[in-house]
Amino acid sequence: MSKLAWSDWQPLPGDWNPSPATLAETLDGGQxxxxxxxxxxxxxxxxxxxxxxxLDEGRLWWRAPTTLHLAVxxxxxxxxxxxxDWVTLTDSLPWRSDVHLAQCIRSFLGLRLLRQPFGETLLxxxxxxxxxxxxxxxxxxxLAERHGAPLLSSSSLxxxxxxxxxxxxxxxxxxxxxxxxxxxxxxxxxxxxxIHTSAKYIARHPDxxxxxxxxxxxxxxxxxxxxxxxxxxVADCVLLFGAGxxxxxxxxxxxxxxxxxxxxxxxxxxxxxxxxxxxHFGPLAGLAQQYLFAWERKHGGR
DNA sequence: AGGCAGGTGGCCA
DNA sequence: TGGCCACCTGCC
Numbered sequence: 001m002s003k004l005a006w007s008d009w010q011p012l013p014g015d016w017n018p019s020p021a022t023l024a025e026t027l028d029g030g031q032x033x034x035x036x037x038x039x040x041x042x043x044x045x046x047x048x049x050x051x052x053x054x055l056d057e058g059r060l061w062w063r064a065p066t067t068l069h070l071a072v073x074x075x076x077x078x079x080x081x082x083x084x085d086w087v088t089l090t091d092s093l094p095w096r097s098d099v100h101l102a103q104c105i106r107s108f109l110g111l112r113l114l115r116q117p118f119g120e121t122l123l124x125x126x127x128x129x130x131x132x133x134x135x136x137x138x139x140x141x142x143l144a145e146r147h148g149a150p151l152l153s154s155s156s157l158x159x160x161x162x163x164x165x166x167x168x169x170x171x172x173x174x175x176x177x178x179x180x181x182x183x184x185x186x187x188x189x190x191x192x193x194x195i196h197t198s199a200k201y202i203a204r205h206p207d208x209x210x211x212x213x214x215x216x217x218x219x220x221x222x223x224x225x226x227x228x229x230x231x232x233x234v235a236d237c238v239l240l241f242g243a244g245x246x247x248x249x250x251x252x253x254x255x256x257x258x259x260x261x262x263x264x265x266x267x268x269x270x271x272x273x274x275x276x277x278x279x280h281f282g283p284l285a286g287l288a289q290q291y292l293f294a295w296e297r298k299h300g301g302r
Numbered sequence: 303a304g305g306c307a308g309g310t311g312g313c314c315a
Numbered sequence: 316t317g318g319c320c321a322c323c324t325g326c327c
Contacts, residue, residue, distance in 0.1 A: 131324095131325090135325065189325090190323050269318095
């Protein structure tokens with residue numbers, strides 16, 4: 001057991017400089033359900049990685065358990081989307097002709113889209129139907145705790161003071177071996193059947209997830225829609241947050257409210273709203289969606 | 303205390 | 316196609 005449980009804090013490469021609120025919105029605003037904050041330090045888990053982020057001295061710092069440091073150093077930039085030019089991407093949204101979008105962007109300057117592991121993103125959003133973020137986080141924490149592999153040896157675990165997120169999420173292969181009843185006991189409710197059936201399906205088709213992730217947007221979405229429990233909204237979330245497809249435009253209740261109130265689409269259903277979004281916001285509609293979503297969540301009832 | 307929650311699928315006209 | 320409703324169950 002090493003004496004130093006965590007590596008030293010290191011500056012995050014790149015020029016991402018979010019406000020505390022924008023950092024929180026990015027990590028814990030509904031894209032990912034595997035980050036939590038304590039004493040101004042964010043701890044997050046994905047694949048076999050654990051990382052901490054801290055905003056200090058006007059910049060972002062990261063560290064990882066020493067045993068995982070190398071893996072996290074490689075994976076973190078991709079996970080946080082540091083390899084994409086978000087300033088240029090955001091600038092190419094139609095904010096010049098859309099005052100509401102401009103306002104959303106201004107108040108969440110630095111908002112990012114994560115690039116999470118595809119399979120984990122699918123699992124997260126299969127849990128998300130009619131659930132709030134806190135509850136989704138609970139479901140995933142239980143799934144990880146009971147059915148996922150430990151991330152660290154028990155000794156490093158103790159010195160890292162990781163009470164939560166001590167296990168990674170189960171892989172789809174692992175999920176296929178879990179009886180539906182045990183899934184239900186992870187607070188999944190009716191979502192357990194969807195996850196169970198999807199897991200069996202994925203287990204029957206080797207590299208189905210990998211192939212789907214590599215497909216262009218439309219083809220990938222068509223394949224995701226074959227899974228039980230995956231509809232338009234979930235498929236778009238998985239492709240936006242887990243495959244980097246910025247044309248995906250998930251329409252949930254927040255986006256529905258946003259477009260109803262700010263764009264006059266009162267009474268519109270999800271499908272026409274999605275069509276409106278794609279044509280109005282263009283090929284980066286998913287990025288625009290994230291700004292609208294963040295704004296609507298914050299300013300909810302007004 | 304009980305309705306509601308970041309959807310989906312199935313059934314009906 | 317379009318509208319409705321059951322589905323689980325813990326939280327606010």
